[in-house]
Structures are given as structure tokens and as C-alpha cells.
Amino acid sequence: MNGSKSPAPKSRVRVCNERYEVVAIERLRPHPKNPRRGDVGAIAKSIAKNGFYGAVVAQTSTGHILAGNHRFEAAKREGATELPVVWVDVDDKTARRILLADNKTNDEAGYDDMVLARTLEECRNDDDFTGTGYTEADFEALMEKLSDKFEPASGDEQGDLDRVPSVTCPECGHVFAKS
């Protein structure tokens, strides 16, 4: 720390006026205009397995949840008495936009099926699909869908079956072939 470090470039993203707090669950209210209908049961299973991570986003003035309404319901179902919240100090117009944008931008997202399949495989190898929202049937359906889409892979992804084991000298760094 010599004080000569140049200052970080000024961010061009406006961050809402917000603060983090863990509050009694009674202080939070589901947003009455939330049009989204989620799978609370699946989220409850995730919370039971993985714990509650992150925080719900709520409007400071009303206590209405703008992002995380279903997580709130699921946590309540799982017996939560307090939850982490990020209070955002925004007017009602902005609050409505956040409520809609949070859902809609998620709807616009898609999946890289190959990456999804690999990640699910890792979960299954570790344990099972509990807490992921996926089932064995989902995985099977995904793999069936992928089976006709498997594309050739690079030779670099293949194992080195003829790799000669080597040893590096700790003194000079010379690499010797191990016989």
C-alpha cells in the first residue's frame, strides 16, 4: 500500500439506494401486483437442501417484495422466522418496473444444454438431484434430446494415453522422463 494506486474508473451503472439487513419475516409482504406464479414446492426443497442464499429485494417504504416473492413463500413454508433482505429506496413507479423486469428478464434466458447436462451429471455423481429443481426424468429427457445433437469434440479433450510420466528436479527445474 504505497498510495500510488490509481483510482478505480467511475462506474457508469447507477446503483439504487439500498441497504442489507436480516429482518423478522413479518416485516416483509408479498407484492400484491406480482403476476408471476412460481413452483414454491421446488424452491422449498432447494432451501431445505442448500439453505436460503442471497436476499429478497423489498421496497423500503412499503415492505413489498420486488424480487424473491416465491423464495419468501418457500422460506415461510420451511419455518423461517427471519430473512435477509436488501431494502431498496425507490418510488412506486420504479418498484413496479423492478417487479416486472426481474421476472421478464429471467424469462428471456435460455440454457446451454450441453453445459446443463454436464452440471447435472456432476450433481448426480456427487449425490442426486435433490435441491436442484431437476428430477431424474428431466435429466433423461435432456439426454434424449441431446443424443441427436452430440457433435464431434476436439482431440484436446481426449486423455493422453501415451503420456510418458516425468519428474521435475526441485533444484534446477529440469524435467526428466520417468522410466
Added chain:
Amino acid sequence: MSSRKADLRLDFCSHAAARYAIEHWYYTRTIPVGALVKIGVWESGTFEGVVLFGKGASNNLGKPYALEHFEVCELVRVALRRHAMPVSRVLGIALRMLHKQCPGLKLVVTFADAEHGHHGGIYQATNWIFLGTTARAENYVIHGRETHGVAARKILARYPKDGSNTVTRLRRYIDADARVVLSSTKYRYVFPFDDELRRRLLPFALPYPKRGESKDSVAPGSPPGDDGASPISPLHAC
């Protein structure tokens, strides 16, 4: 049929593709661990399966042939579904691709599970050398799945060594219901990439077994132990 044949394509494939093929079109449904060369098979653009090469379960795979571990590999899986092309053709191309990818390899070994009715017809059709049968070895059933003895000992490596035998330690640390089973007898085939090695191995070749032939009528190709870890003496003398 002929147009499908013209559309055959073999290329390297991803682990996900290999796993899919093994889990759906191979009788054991298990994919080996460790380094693998995964050669996918496509017919008319549709993925039809995989040919997998790996290092095998034994660290002594090359020992009987006086080869180093990095000079030998094992053909561990051929998992195909509704393919039109003969498997022997697929295997022939896969072997050439393997040799190009890993030019240091001198020999490929494979085992046909006689007790599952496999006599190695595809190896016979691709001119592999038959070296007899393997001896039975002790495997372990862990959580209901038969596990090779070497793999079981690798699993145990992270647990304390208390002087007791493998099955006792498995029961203590991994699965209280673990038990010993004798592995099935397998037919051993080898495919040398090297003409000189082929010439040296041919005197040990036995007549190919026939489908349905009793495995007991075929001479054992290796002494009991670790999948033929004991050397074929004349090869060592060369």
C-alpha cells in the same frame, strides 16, 4: 442401407456423449474413470455410440508384454445402438484414430466377458491376437455395485490402514454390507500397432474361441493374479 453406410463418420466426442452411450447402450452402464480417448460414431449425422480407450483398472497392463504403462492401453467399451455399419469396420477406424492421437502406444488390450456371452467376435474380425482367458480375481460389491479389486483399494487409500484386509476395511469405512465376489473369466485379446511386437506375440496366439464355447476349454493365457501381470517370459528375454 448403402447410403447410411456412406454416411459413417467417426470423430472424437465429449465425455457427456460417451457417458450417454455407455449408460444407454452398454450392459454394465458404467463409464471407466481416468484418462480416456473417446471416439464417437455418427451415421447420417446421428450419434450412434462410442468406442472408448483407457488405461484399464490394472497398473500392470503392459507388464506381460514387457511394455511400459504408457505404451499400452485398453479398449474398455464399445457401446453402439442401431448402427448399420459392421462393428469391425467401426473398430478398425477407431484403432487408426487412436494410434494417430497417441502415437506412443504399441499395444491395445481388451477383454471379452465370456460369462456375459461375449466371445470377442468383433476382435476376431479385426485381426486381434487371442491370448487365452484371464484368471478369476477378487472383486468387491460396494453399495450393490461390483467394483474391481484395484478400484476398491484406491477408494480405501484415503482411510487409515489398520492391518485388516480389504473387505473388512470396506465394511468399516465404506459400506457395512460390502462383500467379496469372484470376477468373471474373460477372453483376452491384444492388438499390436507395431509389426515387430505382433511378430513376437503371434507364437502365443491361441485359436479364436467360438460363440457359446465353454471358456474352460480355452487355455488360460495368464497366471492367476492381477489381470495377467506376470510376464510372458520370452518377451522379456527379447
